[in-house]
Amino acid sequence: xxxxxxxxxxxxxxxxxxxxxxLELLEGYGIEVEYPLAQTCCGQPLVNNGDLKGACQAEAHFxxxxxxxxxxxxxxxxxxxxxxxxATKASKLDPNYVAVAxxxxxIIEFLQEVLxxxxxxxxxxxxxxxxxxxxxxxxxxxxxxxxxxxxxxYHSRLxxxxxxxxxxxxxxxERVDECCGFGGTFCMDEPAVSVAMGQDRVAQHQxxxxxxxxxxxxxxxMHMGAIAKxxxxxxxxxxxxxxxxxRGE
Amino acid sequence: MHDxxxxxxxxxxxFLQDRPHARWHDSAVWWVRKKRDAQAEKLPEWEQLRALxxxxxxxxxxxxxxxxxEFANKAKSNGVTVHFAQDAQxxxxxxxxxxxxxxxxxxxKSKSMLTEECGLNPYLEARGIEVIDTDLGERIVQLRHERxxxxxxxxxxxxxxxxxxxxxxxxxxxxxxxxxxxLTHAARANLREHFLTADAGMTGVNFAxxxxxxxxxxxxxxxxxxxxxxxxxxxxxxxxxxIIPKMExxxxxxxxxxxxxxxxxxxxxxxxxxxxxxxxxMHIVIVDNGRSAILxxxxxxxSLQCIRCGACMNTCPVYRRSSGMSYSxxxxxxxxxxxxxxxxxxxxxxxxxxxxxxxxxxxxCPVKINLHEQLVGQxxxxxxxxxxxxxxxxxxxxxxxxxKHPALFDFAGKVQRTIIPIVPEALLKNSAWHKYGRATxxxxxxxxxxxxxxxxxxxxx
Ligand code: SF4
Numbered sequence: 001x002x003x004x005x006x007x008x009x010x011x012x013x014x015x016x017x018x019x020x021x022x023l024e025l026l027e028g029y030g031i032e033v034e035y036p037l038a039q040t041c042c043g044q045p046l047v048n049n050g051d052l053k054g055a056c057q058a059e060a061h062f063x064x065x066x067x068x069x070x071x072x073x074x075x076x077x078x079x080x081x082x083x084x085x086x087a088t089k090a091s092k093l094d095p096n097y098v099a100v101a102x103x104x105x106x107i108i109e110f111l112q113e114v115l116x117x118x119x120x121x122x123x124x125x126x127x128x129x130x131x132x133x134x135x136x137x138x139x140x141x142x143x144x145x146x147x148x149x150x151x152x153x154y155h156s157r158l159x160x161x162x163x164x165x166x167x168x169x170x171x172x173x174e175r176v177d178e179c180c181g182f183g184g185t186f187c188m189d190e191p192a193v194s195v196a197m198g199q200d201r202v203a204q205h206q207x208x209x210x211x212x213x214x215x216x217x218x219x220x221x222m223h224m225g226a227i228a229k230x231x232x233x234x235x236x237x238x239x240x241x242x243x244x245x246x247r248g249e
Numbered sequence: 250m251h252d253x254x255x256x257x258x259x260x261x262x263x264f265l266q267d268r269p270h271a272r273w274h275d276s277a278v279w280w281v282r283k284k285r286d287a288q289a290e291k292l293p294e295w296e297q298l299r300a301l302x303x304x305x306x307x308x309x310x311x312x313x314x315x316x317x318x319e320f321a322n323k324a325k326s327n328g329v330t331v332h333f334a335q336d337a338q339x340x341x342x343x344x345x346x347x348x349x350x351x352x353x354x355x356x357x358k359s360k361s362m363l364t365e366e367c368g369l370n371p372y373l374e375a376r377g378i379e380v381i382d383t384d385l386g387e388r389i390v391q392l393r394h395e396r397x398x399x400x401x402x403x404x405x406x407x408x409x410x411x412x413x414x415x416x417x418x419x420x421x422x423x424x425x426x427x428x429x430x431x432l433t434h435a436a437r438a439n440l441r442e443h444f445l446t447a448d449a450g451m452t453g454v455n456f457a458x459x460x461x462x463x464x465x466x467x468x469x470x471x472x473x474x475x476x477x478x479x480x481x482x483x484x485x486x487x488x489x490x491x492i493i494p495k496m497e498x499x500x501x502x503x504x505x506x507x508x509x510x511x512x513x514x515x516x517x518x519x520x521x522x523x524x525x526x527x528x529x530x531m532h533i534v535i536v537d538n539g540r541s542a543i544l545x546x547x548x549x550x551x552s553l554q555c556i557r558c559g560a561c562m563n564t565c566p567v568y569r570r571s572s573g574m575s576y577s578x579x580x581x582x583x584x585x586x587x588x589x590x591x592x593x594x595x596x597x598x599x600x601x602x603x604x605x606x607x608x609x610x611x612x613x614c615p616v617k618i619n620l621h622e623q624l625v626g627q628x629x630x631x632x633x634x635x636x637x638x639x640x641x642x643x644x645x646x647x648x649x650x651x652x653k654h655p656a657l658f659d660f661a662g663k664v665q666r667t668i669i670p671i672v673p674e675a676l677l678k679n680s681a682w683h684k685y686g687r688a689t690x691x692x693x694x695x696x697x698x699x700x701x702x703x704x705x706x707x708x709x710x
Binding site: 007011012013014015016017019020035037038039040047048049050051052054086136137140141147148149150151152175177178179181182183184186187188189190191192193194195196197198199200222223225226227229230231 | 257258261262265268271272275279286289290292293295296564566567570571602603604605606607608609611612613622625628629630631632633637646654655681682684685686687688689690692693695696697698699700701702705
């Protein structure tokens with residue numbers, strides 16, 4: 001099985017540890033992982049700002065870099081949602097792009113759906129209370145958990161894989177899956193609303209008694225982490241792969 | 250009455266200045282979303298109902314011309330006068346014509362966002378007709394000369410103290426009394442006067458049934474019934490998209506509507522109107538006003554399926570924190586943010602960006618409109634129409650260029666990462682990132698790509 005790691009711009013620039021943990025996690029299951037250096041961005045920020053032409057070119061570049069792998073795995077629900085669901089119409093009609101997109105997985109989904117893992121590569125203990133942050137795109141576009149609006153049976157990928165960690169206590173906040181307010185460039189275009197949403201979200205996570213917010217999108221975690229930091233609260237934000245590889249402390 | 254210059258980020262920041270009030274607004278609206286959840290949960294067939302509603306609406310829109318003709322013919326054979334209006338102006342002219350012919354001095358109105366959309370009140374008032382909105386929330390915003398901030402709870406953006414002051418001024422209620430029950434009673438007494446003295450009543454339409462030619466109005470206060478039963482003239486205004494094919498389809502929508510709107514199993518009054526009362530007249534004005542243009546667009550057509558329940562507003566985390574007053578179109582929130590830009594992208598571009606694309610609106614929508622996807626679609630229109638700030642457009646295009654050129658892309662990342670930590674905090678304090686309370690994230694020394702590149706080079710040595 002030839003797996004390529006796709007590391008989104010945020011993670012590459014600001015959270016190399018998250019990328020490292022992803023690599024380590026996959027390799028821990030005995031998988032051969034490649035990291036193509038020519039990769040850039042999935043194009044999501046461009047679509048979100050209306051630049052369809054630019055996005056389409058970025059998507060073509062993505063497809064080009066990642067063709068020829070059995071799977072493409074990324075520690076970012078939002079980028080995977082873009083690749084699989086929200087790419088430009090032109091890319092969705094391009095068989096080369098589609099061939100790559102169908103093989104692209106968010107990392108937790110990959111572990112659970114493709115590898116069917118029932119244990120972690122190495123035993124990990126995290127004796128803390130964590131509050132799960134279901135980032136919107138992973139939640140509503142990839143169905144990582146059942147969105148609270150839909151009346152269908154409940155499940156949560158993040159909650160279920162965290163049970164493999166020793167000593168962890170997993171909580172869900174009130175308003176179980178409300179958006180944190182990051183929203184890509186929304187965080188800069190609408191700073192007042194974005195921060196208000198983030199402050200409310202951090203408070204809801206804090207109210208569970210947790211000291212860590214755990215999620216699968218570094219961007220949301222960065223936004224909430226920056227708010228918690230500005231407030232001088234002990235709350236910290238961690239990507240789930242950091243917890244699963246024992247790097248969460 | 251409605252401000253053309255609203256830009257969402259600024260208007261939202263203003264609303265958020267009174268943080269305790271904004272918090273209250275958020276909780277009050279969220280409370281309705283929770284009530285909706287509790288009702289939806291009770292129906293095991295909820296998702297099936299949504300699927301059916303979606304299919305019926307999509308089908309109807311695909312043959313709207315046929316169903317409209319069927320509806321109009323039926324209504325006419327019931328003795329109703331049917332009018333078609335191309336746009337707001339024509340709608341207002343028709344309504345005024347009906348009222349003027351009957352020498353109407355006072356019109357009572359209930360449940361019509363469409364008349365807001367058409368600007369009917371100022372039009373009639375300028376022609377000497379007194380117009381009284383009779384739903385409590387509508388009445389409040391009318392007295393304040395504001396537009397509604399929510400399509401189901403028009404005055405939800407106001408504090409009860411503000412309403413107390415308003416009523417004291419307008420109706421002479423006790424000074425300083427803002428008890429909601431007291432104020433509601435005062436408003437009712439005041440409205441009763443108007444009901445009894447009005448010469449005509451006007452309502453919106455929730456559903457128009459092609460098969461029977463009848464219209465259905467769903468209300469909780471019963472004002473629509475009073476308003477059209479007391480005076481001799483009844484006018485109903487409806488958008489062309491309100492049609493459903495048959496009576497048997499209605500139940501699906503009424504089951505979804507009240508539960509989605511206010512979290513109750515049914516609205517208090519679901520009133521059917523098929524013909525004028527004895528000795529009276531009934532008119533139905535069927536309005537296009539830009540709808541057929543949306544109907545012609547495969548990307549945005551689905552927005553016409555909307556049954557105006559307001560659930561998308563209640564669930565929208567941006568709406569709840571910024572209030573309806575921060576949107577430039579008469580309908581706020583997710584649905585307004587696609588309808589407004591469909592009408593005029595330049596004017597309403599900021600609405601399309603007032604969204605994190607969380608997608609909660611699309612999931613909550615009882616007729617499954619892909620709202621968050623439509624908003625992203627509207628952004629593309631804004632981009633092409635140069636309705637985004639120039640600097641932003643340049644930045645986006647530059648980023649796009651770099652995405653095709655990995656070396657440049659990596660270099661830009663490095664500049665950002667090494668510069669941000671050393672720029673004095675003072676310079677950054679007013680940046681959008683920091684202004685409202687975000688600290689600088691810790692910056693790592695190397696990007697992941699740097700680390701991997703070193704590793705590859707190390708392997709080669
Ligand atoms: S778009 Fe959907 S949720 Fe929003 S008001 Fe219309 S029907 Fe209700």
